[in-house]
Amino acid sequence: xxxxxxxxxxxxxxxxSDQLGRSIPSQVDDTSLGREEKRQLFTQQLQAAHAExxxxxxxxxxxxxNRELPQRGxxxxxxxxxxxxxxxxxxxxxxxxxxxxxxxxSWKEALFSHIDASVTSxxxxxxxxxxxxxxxxxQEPRLMSLVPPIHIALVDSERLCxxxxxxxxxDQWAERLPTNALLISGPSKTADIQQVLAYGxxxxxxxxxxxxx
Amino acid sequence: MSATNQSxxxxxxxxxxxxxxxxxxxxxxxxxxxxxxxLKQFPDQEELLHKRQRADAIRxxxxxxxxxxxxxxEQKLVENGIQVHWAENGEEANALIHQLLSQAGARSVVKGxxxxxxxxxxxxxxxERGIKVLESDLGEFILQLAGETPSHIVMPAIHKSKQEIAxxxxxxxxxxxxxxxxxxxxxQARQILRDQFRQADAGISGVNFMVAETGTLCLVENEGNGxxxxxxxxxxxxxxxxxxxxxxxxxxxPLLELLTKSATGQPITAYFNMISRPxxxxxxxxxxxxxxxLLDNGRSHIRRDEELLDTLRCIRCxxxxxxCPVYVQVGGHAYGTVYPGPIGSVLEPMRxxxxxxxxxxxxxxxxxxCGQVCPVQIPLPKLINRLxxxxxxxxxxxxxxxxxxxxxxxxxxxxxxxxxxxxxSGLRYRLFKLLATRLRRLTPPKMGGWSRYRTVxxxxxxxxxxxxxxxxxxxx
Numbered sequence: 001x002x003x004x005x006x007x008x009x010x011x012x013x014x015x016x017s018d019q020l021g022r023s024i025p026s027q028v029d030d031t032s033l034g035r036e037e038k039r040q041l042f043t044q045q046l047q048a049a050h051a052e053x054x055x056x057x058x059x060x061x062x063x064x065x066n067r068e069l070p071q072r073g074x075x076x077x078x079x080x081x082x083x084x085x086x087x088x089x090x091x092x093x094x095x096x097x098x099x100x101x102x103x104x105x106s107w108k109e110a111l112f113s114h115i116d117a118s119v120t121s122x123x124x125x126x127x128x129x130x131x132x133x134x135x136x137x138x139q140e141p142r143l144m145s146l147v148p149p150i151h152i153a154l155v156d157s158e159r160l161c162x163x164x165x166x167x168x169x170x171d172q173w174a175e176r177l178p179t180n181a182l183l184i185s186g187p188s189k190t191a192d193i194q195q196v197l198a199y200g201x202x203x204x205x206x207x208x209x210x211x212x213x
Numbered sequence: 214m215s216a217t218n219q220s221x222x223x224x225x226x227x228x229x230x231x232x233x234x235x236x237x238x239x240x241x242x243x244x245x246x247x248x249x250x251x252l253k254q255f256p257d258q259e260e261l262l263h264k265r266q267r268a269d270a271i272r273x274x275x276x277x278x279x280x281x282x283x284x285x286x287e288q289k290l291v292e293n294g295i296q297v298h299w300a301e302n303g304e305e306a307n308a309l310i311h312q313l314l315s316q317a318g319a320r321s322v323v324k325g326x327x328x329x330x331x332x333x334x335x336x337x338x339x340x341e342r343g344i345k346v347l348e349s350d351l352g353e354f355i356l357q358l359a360g361e362t363p364s365h366i367v368m369p370a371i372h373k374s375k376q377e378i379a380x381x382x383x384x385x386x387x388x389x390x391x392x393x394x395x396x397x398x399x400x401q402a403r404q405i406l407r408d409q410f411r412q413a414d415a416g417i418s419g420v421n422f423m424v425a426e427t428g429t430l431c432l433v434e435n436e437g438n439g440x441x442x443x444x445x446x447x448x449x450x451x452x453x454x455x456x457x458x459x460x461x462x463x464x465x466x467p468l469l470e471l472l473t474k475s476a477t478g479q480p481i482t483a484y485f486n487m488i489s490r491p492x493x494x495x496x497x498x499x500x501x502x503x504x505x506x507l508l509d510n511g512r513s514h515i516r517r518d519e520e521l522l523d524t525l526r527c528i529r530c531x532x533x534x535x536x537c538p539v540y541v542q543v544g545g546h547a548y549g550t551v552y553p554g555p556i557g558s559v560l561e562p563m564r565x566x567x568x569x570x571x572x573x574x575x576x577x578x579x580x581x582x583c584g585q586v587c588p589v590q591i592p593l594p595k596l597i598n599r600l601x602x603x604x605x606x607x608x609x610x611x612x613x614x615x616x617x618x619x620x621x622x623x624x625x626x627x628x629x630x631x632x633x634x635x636x637x638s639g640l641r642y643r644l645f646k647l648l649a650t651r652l653r654r655l656t657p658p659k660m661g662g663w664s665r666y667r668t669v670x671x672x673x674x675x676x677x678x679x680x681x682x683x684x685x686x687x688x689x
Contacts, residue, residue: 004509005299008455011513012280022460024270025263027467045480104445104498112411129481141497142444146437164481165466174462177427179493180444183485188437190399191477192352192368194375195243198399201351202406203437203484 027165038127038160039211045130049186050199051207061154061210062090069117070094078111078118078148081139087119100141111143117150124159125209126167126183132209133167134182142180151204153184157213219620223549223572230547236364236372240544243371247535250478251586268471269590271464272526275456276516282425282458283507289428293490295503303333306508310335310417310450313504314344317448319414323406325432325439326350327419328366328529329453329508331551332564335417346417347409349438351402358385364545366552367476367531372544406438416442416500420453421528422468423505426461430505432486433472435479440486449491449500455507456516456525468528471588475532511564518612520599524559526589533583533593539576548573555583555593562600568616571604646676 033041043053056064065087069077078098079087087097098115120140123133132153136142145151161167164183168174173181188203199205230236255261275282287297300306314322322339324330324346336346336357348357352370356363358381363369370378375393382401383391389401418439422431430451432439443449459465473479492499515521534540534554545553550561550570558573567574574597583593603613604620635645653672660669675683 004301004305007301008299008507008509008513009280009283011509012283012455012516022274024274025267027267049479049483100497102497105447108411108445112407131481131485136496138495138497141499142440143498146440146444163466164469165463168463168466174427177429177462177487177489179488179490179496179499181487181489182440183481184483185481185485186483188435189483190351190436192350192355192370193378193395193398194239194373195246195368195371196375196395198395201399201403201436201438202349202410202441 031162033127033162035157035160038162039157042125042127042130042160043211045128046186046207046209047130049130050189050197051130051186051209053209053211055157055211058213061212062086064210065095065119065152066090066092072117072150074116074150076114076116078115078144079120080141080144081121081137083119083121083154084139100139100144104141104143111147115148117152118144118148119152119154120145122153122155122159123171124161124167125155125211126162126164127160128163129183129185131164131183131185132207134184135178136180136182137178142182145182145184146203149200149204150206150208151184151187152208152210155209155211157211219568219570220572220575223547223576226547226549227543227576230543233372233544235374236544237542239372239374240364240541243365243368244535244541247368247477247531251475251532251535252478254474254478254480264467264471265588265590267467268528268588269526271459271468272528272589275459275464276522276525278460279455279458279516282460283455285460286423286425286428286458289425290505291428293428294493295428295430295489295491295505298504298506300506300508300510302510303508306333306452306506306510307335307338309506310452311339311342311344313448313450314339314415317415317502319448320344321409321413322346322415322417323349323409323413323438323442323446324353324416325418325434325442326353326369327417327452328551329419330417331363332510333452333508335452347406347413349406349409349442350434351399351436351438354402354406355381358382362546362551364553365531365534366529372546410438410441410445413442413446415448415450416444416446417450417452418442420451420457420505421472422465423453423458424460424462424465425458427489429462429487429489430503431465431469432488433469433482433484434486435483437484440484443486443488444499447500448502448504449488450504450506451488452506452508455509455512456527472528472530475586475588476530515563520596521559521563521614523591524556524563524596526591527556527560528589530588532586532588533591536582536586538578538580538582543576548576555597556591559593559596559600562604562616563614566615566619567600567604568619571600571616571620574600574604650674650676650679 046053076096076098080100123135187199187207189199190201191197298309339346348354355370364372379393420430421433473482491503533556537554540554552560562571577597581594603617606618609617635641649672656671
C-alpha cells in the first residue's frame, strides 16, 4: 500500500517544517569510575537482579565450569567460537559439549529440550546497570543466550564501561551494529502474577556472569 | 454515543470497578510498589529534571523532523534487508499483516506484548480469518485465556489474583496440576509457551524505539518472550506507530534509562533487544524475513496541533497511570479504552473523538501528578483541561479534536452564565449573598449528580465577611 506511504508522509510534510538542527542538552554527569569501582558496581547490580557473578583469573573459567557445572546437574553445555575452543582443550568429559553449527530449523527440538546450559562470550559489560552486552555471531548464535535454562556469560573486566551511552560511543556502535545486539541484565523474569517476582519465565532461569581478569 | 449515554456508560463501568474489592486491593498495592520503586531510582531531583529535559528534547526533535526521519529510517531498514510497510489505520495494518502471514502460509503465530496491536485489535482480525495469534507475554497470555483486555499498559494482568490465574491455567491446561504457587504457575506457563515458540510460523511484536541512523528496531522486556518471538519463527512482523522513531542511536540510552526507571523502577530490564537485520548468510538463527508495519491511525493529524503534538513524545512507560489517584481507585477497565489513566484520557479522545469517549477527561482531579512524573514532560493536566474545554465548546473548528462541543449541556451552560452574572457585579453579588444566607432553609435537599455521593452543603446563616466585620476585622 504505497499510497498509504505517500498520504502519511504528505500529511506530515505539510504540517510542521523540517528543522534538522539538534539542540539537545548533553549528559550532565560524566563521572568516570575507577577500575575497581566499576567491577564492584557491575557485580552489585547484577546480583540485585538475581544474577550470579564470579570473579576469576583469565584462564580459570574452564576450571570453574569443570568444578561447578556437574554439581548443578549440567550434562550438555552449548558453546561455540573461542569459548568452545578453550573448553575442548580443558573440559572434563563428564560434560558433553554441544556446538551450534546447524541452522536452528534442523535441531529446534533438541535445543529446546536437551541443552542444560550455554556459555557465550560477550562484548563487555555496563557497570551502572549490571549489564552484559552480547553480540551474537554465526559461531555463537542469538538463541544461545536465550533458550538453555542456564546462561553463562564471559566478561573481560577490561571491557567494563560505566554506562550504555559510554560503551556505545567508545565502540562506535552506530557504524558497526550486528544483526542483533543484546543487553542482558539478569535472568528472564516476570511480575505478572500478583506482582510476585518469578524467574525463568521464558528465557534462562539463571544468569551466571564470569568476570575475568 | 450521545453525551449522556457516554457519561452513563463510563459511570457504570466506574461503579462496577469500585465494587470489585480484589481488583481494587491489587491496584492499590501495585501502584504503591511502582511509585516507591520509581522514586528509589531517582534520588536526585535536579538530575531527574535534567534527564527529563533531555529525553523531552530528543523526542521533540524527532517529531519536528518526523517525515525526514521516517524516510531515513525506511531507507536504512531496506538497506539492512527489513521490509517496510505503511498503514493509514488499523484496518490497513491488519490487512497488511494478514497478507504477510498468508503469503508465508503461517497458521500459528506468537505475539510479544504490543499496545499498538491492542490499538488495532489485531488478534480478533486474524482469528476471524483462521489464524490463531497467541499472546506470549505472561500477563497477556493470562488475559487471552480469560478473554479480557489489559488493565494497565505495563502490567496488563495486574487486576487478577493468583487464585484466579491458578484456576484459569488449570481449566485450560488440566494436564498441569492445580497450584497457587507463583513459581509453579510461571513454570507451567513456560512449558506451555515454549512448545508454542518452537512451533510458531511467525512472530509479531511491537517496537519501543526505531533508530533512523542505523535502521534498528529496539524492544524492551523482562521475560524473554519478545526475544523468542523475534528470533525463533522464520518470519518476524513488527508493528508500531510512526512516532516511535528517533534520529540517532545515541538517542536511545537516555530514553531507555527513563523508560525502565519510570515504568517499573528498574535500572534496566532483563533484555534490551536491538534488531537491525534478518538472518544473514552463515547465521544459524533469527527470522529469514523481517517486516515493519508503520501505523499512522490519527498520529499525523495529532501532529498538526502545536499542543496535542506533545502527546506523541510518549514512550509508554505508564508512570502517569501509576501516579494517578483516579486510576488507582477505578483501575484500567473502567476507562473502557486501550490506553487508560491520564495518557489514555488524552490519547483516546484524540483517536476516537470527544463524542465517543470525551467523558474520560471528566475523571481527573487536575492534581498534576501525571505531568510531574512524565519522563518526557508531556503536560498532561494542561491537555486534559484543554480537551475538557473542547468537549463543551460552542465554536467547532476544523483543527483540534474530533467531536468538539459534543459534551456541551445547556443546563451547565446556563448555570455558568448565571454564575458569571452574579459575580460580574458587586451589587448582584451582595444581593445573592444576602439571599443565600437568609433563605438558606430553601436550599434544595438534592442537587442531581452532585448529591449522589455527597451531602448538600447548606450556606451558613451569615456570610464570612459579615462574621468578620462583627468580630472586628476590617474589610481591607
